[in-house]
Amino acid sequence: MVGRMSDLHIEQQEQDMFDLEYCEADNDEEVIAANRLAMTRALDEFHRRNPGVYRAFKRLSFKAFCAGRRTLSASLITEVIRWETYLKTEGDEYKINNNFRAFYVRKFKKDYPRVGACFRTRASEADSAK
Numbered sequence: 001m002v003g004r005m006s007d008l009h010i011e012q013q014e015q016d017m018f019d020l021e022y023c024e025a026d027n028d029e030e031v032i033a034a035n036r037l038a039m040t041r042a043l044d045e046f047h048r049r050n051p052g053v054y055r056a057f058k059r060l061s062f063k064a065f066c067a068g069r070r071t072l073s074a075s076l077i078t079e080v081i082r083w084e085t086y087l088k089t090e091g092d093e094y095k096i097n098n099n100f101r102a103f104y105v106r107k108f109k110k111d112y113p114r115v116g117a118c119f120r121t122r123a124s125e126a127d128s129a130k
Contacts, residue, residue, distance in 0.1 A: 043103050053096055056081045057104050058112070065115045072118040074105035 047054065060077050078096045096104075102124040109116030 039099060042097075043100050046097065046100060053081070054104060054107065057108060061108060061112075061115060061118075065118060070118050071120070074101040074119065074121075078104075 060080055078101055082095050105119050
């Protein structure tokens with residue numbers, strides 16, 4: 001129970017921080033920047049608490065590539081992670097938040113450009129993150 005209360009406390013702090021940044025924004029560009037900042041912070045925290053998600057993303061991407069697949073999608077990889085594993089994550093009610101897919105695929109493409117080329121991406125907020 002203590003762990004869950006801690007998670008709830010962290011989630012509330014993150015929401016309060018997002019609300020404050022959003023309310024203080026004077027125009028659409030500031031709102032977009034506040035949203036981007038909140039998403040980046042949430043992803044960083046999720047990734048820090050759940051390094052196994054990116055390891056699974058890498059493992060499945062390489063497995064598909066080695067099997068001859070030359071077109072991959074972040075959706076495919078994350079759904080396979082959800083289906084085949086009992087991966088437990090912390091800090092989010094979902095094993096992998098769909099909002100993080102774009103960030104994970106861009107990280108993978110940067111880390112492994114040859115295999116990463118199999119992923120086609122559209123413009124995303126993830127393009128301007130870190």
